[in-house]
Amino acid sequence: MSTSAVGADGVESVEEFRARARAWIRANLRPLEAHEEVGIMRPTRTDEEELAAVARDREIQKALFDAGLAGICFPPEYGGRGLTPAHQRAFNEEITGYEYPQRLQVPTFAPCAAVLLEFGTEEQKRAHIPAILKGEEIWMQFLSEPSSGSDVAAALTTAVRDGDDWILNGSKIWTTGAWWSDWGLCLARTNWDVPKHRGLTVFILPIAAAGVDVQRIEMLNGVKEFCQEFMTDVRVPDSDRIGEVDDGWTVGTRWMFHERMSSGSPYVTSPGTSAHHRIGPDWLLDIARGTGRLDDPLVRDLVGEGRVLDLVGAALHPRLALGMTTGRLSDQAAAIGRLYSGVCATRLTTIAFDIAGGAGAAWADDDGAASDVGADFLMRQTATIGGGTTEMARNVVSERVLGMPREAALDRGRPFREVPRGGRSGG
Amino acid sequence: MLLELTPDQEVFREATARFLADRVPPEVIRRLRADPAGFSPDYWSAGAELGWTSLLAREEHGGGPIGDAALVDLSILAHEFGARAAPGPLASANVVAHALSTWGGEAHTAAVEAVLSGESLATCALGEPATPGEPAGIRVQVRADGGDVVLDGTARPVESAAGAGHILVTARVAGAAGLAQVLVPTAAPGVTVTPMRTVDLTRRFFAVGFDGVRLPADAVVGEFGEAGEQVERQLQVALALSCAESVGAMQTAFDLTVKWAFERYSFGRPLASYQELKHRFADMKTWLEASHAISDKATAAVDAGAPEAAELASAAKAYIGDYGTELAQDCVQIHGGIGVTFEHDLHFYLRRVTLNRALHGTPASHRARVTGIFENLKEQA
Known part of the structure; x- marks a missing residue:
């Protein structure tokens, strides 16, 4: 690991860190092409291309680690730099416009590594955090189930104690890229005779463990990145339990906090621009130009709306992160950011579709930015479903941020075994 | 408004907040409807002593910031003006003080000093x-x-x-x-x-x-x-202040409505217990925090004369123009009939965001401006 310049107090200042990061990034990473999209799931990408991209992400992460630029806000004893969110923000700014290990950010660094840091044993942290920071372990959330999406505490995946091990059975779903990932953070039921929140326990397991069958799900646009796992008598040692038995909801609450923080988390590298994300104002401008409609005042209004929403989001997320750091806002305010992002992304997708005009309905391969916009529109709601629905975010904002009365729940206080369950599994 | 004020900023904010609460409480604002000026001359000159007119002016004219970001400090006052629907041309007076102090000559010295002291508007x-x-x-x-x-x-x-x-x-x-x-x-x-x-x-x-x-x-x-650039700069100052003021008005309208939702019972339950309304409050809270965030970011950029100031100021004006009035109108909706009466205070804040939405360019005109700036930015890149 390279030695880093440090200030008089032994801590690398933000500006020293920024200069070091800038020099390294420029010397070692590839600048992105003007319209290159980063890390998003495209139906046009082959499995080989996807695996090559995953390998490159791991390689960059390893190089960042060797350069002393990985795990900026992770503690030094687990291979991190022990620096501040301000250092991470400086890094985000410096890496903007360059390739970066997008697939390792969410959910590996947050929520998974963040949960390990908070609840893992010393052995667990030493075993996994350095490996994560070196790009050796990509993590997935084994959280949603076919029978419970928003109601995650109603998990049916069962863990039964067997000597020093636990035996897991059940199914998890909506893991993005589990087919090329390494470890899962898994919420399972360990007690059916208490109310649902009090009978859960969190485990970690290798996705390649015996008894885990990963199936890829084809989405309506042809993407096969989402997966479903079927776990049959999967043996997990008790040493791979996170937190106390039946206290999984204590872990789960923080898990979901870190999930809502998403790219606003200090553990996550998130370039300060949406320029290389498909859903963003640059894309709108490209579609407008490509379809020859940029001079249409109606189209210009739509581009402006998209750009405004993007700029506002870029201002909102740091405000929420700051407020949660200083305590001026409750941790639950992360749901405000989640709600904004979801609503903003769906609106931008609609705007893109409307700007594309007829190319939204039928497009040619050489239509450039307007290609696939129709398929994106069909997938629009993923932005307000994945990572916790915006309905759940609205419940959290109203109940936990504004203190409004909780929704009535017919399962409250009832042993989970007695709670009615529908037959239809939607996820 | 900023989440974290410095101790100096907090003292500064509180002085104006206390003054406004004392001098222009809601019943006084209701009465001022009939006043041709909307406020009395001594109200404005007392406000000038609290720093309402001097922050953007040079020290030799009797002005000067309390911290190192004069417009940011002034935006705290603008937020307070919005939150209390206070009378007085805060943005206009400060644009003039700023303009005369920055671009004015010898002939304008007397005028700028009179403006700063509050003796003349x-x-x-x-x-x-x-x-x-x-x-x-x-x-x-x-x-x-x-x-x-x-x-x-x-x-x-x-x-x-x-x-x-x-x-x-x-x-x-x-x-x-x-x-x-x-x-x-x-x-x-x-x-x-x-x-x-x-x-x-x-x-x-x-x-x-x-x-x-x-x-x-x-x-x-x-x-x-050759005044194009200075006018642009003054417009940005006016936009920043108008946005900060609207956000203050949004905050008060929202707070009043949250309180109402807890107090008002229908069908044996508080309004705050209905999921339909809870979800709308969640949306409004999101618009409100987003408005605070973009207003503060734009103000800091304008204050610093940053290259992105024009675009951020217009983005703030477009967003807050749309969502400020949307929030205030939904607050009216949740209040029901009482929300459109003169007796209730809610309309003070609805009026303020409505006024600011239409002044200095509509949301649509600012979206058009953002598109132009963004397009140029991408062409230069």
Whole structure:
């Protein structure tokens, strides 16, 4: 690991860190092409291309680690730099416009590594955090189930104690890229005779463990990145339990906090621009130009709306992160950011579709930015479903941020075994 | 408003908050509806002592910031004005103080000192931001004539013009491209000031006519025909202050409505227990925090003269214009009939965000401006 310049107090200042990061990034990473999209799931990408991209992400992460630029806000004893969110923000700014290990950010660094840091044993942290920071372990959330999406505490995946091990059975779903990932953070039921929140326990397991069958799900646009796992008598040692038995909801609450923080988390590298994300104002401008409609005042209004929403989001997320750091806002305010992002992304997708005009309905391969916009529109709601629905975010904002009365729940206080369950599994 | 104020900023904010609570509580604002000026002269001069007019002016004129970011400090006052629907042309007066102090000459010193002390009111007619440096909606022409300048045309709406000693007028140079700014005494021959009706209870607007108004050339502020950049800068200041004020009004409207939702019972339950309403409150809370965030970010950029200031100020104006009024109208909806009565306070804040949405460019005109700036940005990249 390279030695880093440090200030008089032994801590690398933000500006020293920024200069070091800038020099390294420029010397070692590839600048992105003007319209290159980063890390998003495209139906046009082959499995080989996807695996090559995953390998490159791991390689960059390893190089960042060797350069002393990985795990900026992770503690030094687990291979991190022990620096501040301000250092991470400086890094985000410096890496903007360059390739970066997008697939390792969410959910590996947050929520998974963040949960390990908070609840893992010393052995667990030493075993996994350095490996994560070196790009050796990509993590997935084994959280949603076919029978419970928003109601995650109603998990049916069962863990039964067997000597020093636990035996897991059940199914998890909506893991993005589990087919090329390494470890899962898994919420399972360990007690059916208490109310649902009090009978859960969190485990970690290798996705390649015996008894885990990963199936890829084809989405309506042809993407096969989402997966479903079927776990049959999967043996997990008790040493791979996170937190106390039946206290999984204590872990789960923080898990979901870190999930809502998403790219606003200090553990996550998130370039300060949406320029290389498909859903963003640059894309709108490209579609407008490509379809020859940029001079249409109606189209210009739509581009402006998209750009405004993007700029506002870029201002909102740091405000929420700051407020949660200083305590001026409750941790639950992360749901405000989640709600904004979801609503903003769906609106931008609609705007893109409307700007594309007829190319939204039928497009040619050489239509450039307007290609696939129709398929994106069909997938629009993923932005307000994945990572916790915006309905759940609205419940959290109203109940936990504004203190409004909780929704009535017919399962409250009832042993989970007695709670009615529908037959239809939607996820 | 910023989540974290410095101790100095907090002292500064609290002084104005206490003053406004004492001098213009809701029952006084209701009465001021009938007041031709919307406030009394001693209200404004007392406010000047609290720093309402001096932050953006140079120290030699008696001004100066309390911290190192004068516009950020001033935006804290603007937020307080919005939160209390306070009377007074805060943005206009500060734009004039800023303009005279930055671009004015010797001839303007007395005027700027009078504005800073609160002894005299000054206001401005800026036009609207369109393309940066080329404001729209300017219907006053100016021509040089010997050693004089002569103005013709109409400016509207001009805030507090009847009570002002001076109006800083932005005019197109006759027969040429370019703008000029002229400090016009309202007593000058040929100036007519006609009251207009407005949505706000205490803010007053006027149509100001210029019929061959002849002034010595030293009334010109900055370079004759070269005022595009300074006008753009002043518009950004006005946008930042108007946004901070709207966010203050949004905050109060929201807080009032949250309180109402807990207190009001229908069908044996508080309104706050209905998921339909809870979800709307969640949306409003999101708009509110987003508005705080973009307003603060834009203000800091304008204060620093950052390259992104024009775009951020317009983004803030477009977003807060749309969502400020959307929030206030939904607060009315959740209040029901009482929300559209004169007796209730809610309309104070609805009026303020409505006024600010329409002044200095509509959301749509700012979206168009953002698109132009963004397009240029991408072409340069």
